[in-house]
Amino acid sequence: xxxxxxxxxxxxxxxxxxGGALAIVAFACVAWFLNRSPYSTGQGAVPEQPxxxxxxxxxxxLGIDCxxxxxxxxxxxxxxxxxxxxxxxxxxQLWTEAQMLxxxxxxxxxxxxxxxxxxxxxxxxxxxxxxxxxxxxxxCESCHGRVDRMPLMSQAAPMTxxxxxxxxxxxxxxxxxxxxxxxxGAPAASDPNALLRRYRIHTDRMTECVTCHR
Amino acid sequence: xxxxxxxxxGLKRSTRSEPKGLNLVPLWVVLAxxxxxxxxxxxxxxxxxxxxxxxxxxxNDQSARVPVEGTVARDESLQPVPDTLPEPxxxxxxxxxxxRYEIFCSPCHGDSGRGDGMVVQRGFPAPPSLHGAHLRxxxxxxxxxxxxxxxxxxxxxxARVPARDRWAIAAYIRALQLSxxxxxxxxxxxxxxxxxxxxxxxxx
Numbered sequence: 038x039x040x041x042x043x044x045x046x047x048x049x050x051x052x053x054x055x056g057g058a059l060a061i062v063a064f065a066c067v068a069w070f071l072n073r074s075p076y077s078t079g080q081g082a083v084p085e086q087p088x089x090x091x092x093x094x095x096x097x098x099l100g101i102d103c104x105x106x107x108x109x110x111x112x113x114x115x116x117x118x119x120x121x122x123x124x125x126x127x128x129x130q131l132w133t134e135a136q137m138l139x140x141x142x143x144x145x146x147x148x149x150x151x152x153x154x155x156x157x158x159x160x161x162x163x164x165x166x167x168x169x170x171x172x173x174x175x176x177c178e179s180c181h182g183r184v185d186r187m188p189l190m191s192q193a194a195p196m197t198x199x200x201x202x203x204x205x206x207x208x209x210x211x212x213x214x215x216x217x218x219x220x221x222g223a224p225a226a227s228d229p230n231a232l233l234r235r236y237r238i239h240t241d242r243m244t245e246c247v248t249c250h251r
Numbered sequence: 252x253x254x255x256x257x258x259x260x261g262l263k264r265s266t267r268s269e270p271k272g273l274n275l276v277p278l279w280v281v282l283a284x285x286x287x288x289x290x291x292x293x294x295x296x297x298x299x300x301x302x303x304x305x306x307x308x309x310x311n312d313q314s315a316r317v318p319v320e321g322t323v324a325r326d327e328s329l330q331p332v333p334d335t336l337p338e339p340x341x342x343x344x345x346x347x348x349x350x351r352y353e354i355f356c357s358p359c360h361g362d363s364g365r366g367d368g369m370v371v372q373r374g375f376p377a378p379p380s381l382h383g384a385h386l387r388x389x390x391x392x393x394x395x396x397x398x399x400x401x402x403x404x405x406x407x408x409x410a411r412v413p414a415r416d417r418w419a420i421a422a423y424i425r426a427l428q429l430s431x432x433x434x435x436x437x438x439x440x441x442x443x444x445x446x447x448x449x450x451x452x453x454x455x
Contacts, residue, residue, distance in 0.1 A: 099358065099370060100369055101369075102353065102354040115302040115303075118303060120410075122406065123411070126406035127358075129404070129406065130374075130375050150311060150313060152305070160295040161295055161296060162295065
């Protein structure tokens with residue numbers, strides 16, 4: 038039988054094979070980094086809101102507690118967003134002429150809710166519960182960052198599974214006393230293990246899949 | 252069908268030594284990987300309403316509907332609202348009241364109740380001091396009602412402060428009032444001595 042391939046083809050095959058392998062590795066690397074990049078986790082993005090509400094002014098400047106507006110945070114899964122009535126409890130008297138607040142006044146007059154855009158959004162197959170965290174010593178700051186320095190709300194943490202697990206494997210570092218949950222810039226607790234016992238946190242169950250996927 | 256059989260024979264270890272055609276297992280694994288990868292977004296966005304999610308087609312495009320007039324929540328009490336604290340006064344209740352007072356009331360009424368909160372400093376009309384003679388005499392129930400229904404320029408807080416918390420805040424306000432008008436005789440003997448000692452040190 039005559040030779041089909043010229044001996045030189047051997048070299049070419051090697052180059053092609055090596056090139057192919059390199060391409061696969063490069064593709065995997067790009068996919069790996071893209072998956073964790075702020076582009077796909079939504080970290081840092083600032084969606085446009087109907088009213089440019091500033092946490093910096095209301096939380097940092099006026100010192101209003103998160104729970105004045107996010108009332109559900111310590112009693113349900115969902116933190117809740119303030120209704121128009123809540124804004125108007127102050128803005129019925131303050132900044133009543135401001136153009137910026139026109140949508141809020143219209144919303145009250147026409148009995149039509151404001152449409153805030155979601156900043157954080159976990160996939161629907163993930164179960165998350167604010168109450169479980171907030172009543173067991175995890176402060177808002179651990180997950181939402183320095184909210185009191187945000188003129189406009191953005192997502193501070195990547196909110197990937199890796200990120201959740203980093204804390205669930207080792208929650209001691211993040212624990213705070215119960216009166217410091219909504220505080221910003223609070224110093225770390227002096228004796229985290231005492232807090233761990235006080236909140237009766239069972240670290241053995243926190244990394245099971247069924248905790249977050251149920 | 253033929254490929255399917257090939258797939259199976261590839262999996263069975265005992266048939267390994269038998270002469271056979273191509274081993275397609277790796278190909279199937281890769282193909283299955285591609286197929287699974289394509290299923291991404293159905294599970295991310297499941298056909299359900301998350302809290303406060305929009306629901307096109309409903310009034311205001313809202314999925315959260317307002318209950319029919321007169322709806323009674325399952326855990327709501329049907330008894331008329333009592334005139335005094337419906338539960339024993341405990342340290343825990345007062346602490347709860349203090350926490351809720353600081354969240355909902357102190358922006359205007361101030362931590363001490365004198366009506367000098369942060370929002371008032373920015374131009375909100377100042378509320379009356381909670382230590383006025385009129386409010387010190389008033390029954391506890393008045394605070395409960397003011398929280399639930401609002402008062403004059405003060406909006407209602409009933410939607411955000413549930414009944415038990417309203418009583419806790421009312422009890423806390425009463426404690427706050429007492430604290431501002433405590434007489435020397437109200438203190439325990441040891442505290443009284445300490446106070447007298449300290450005030451003597453202050454006045455040289």
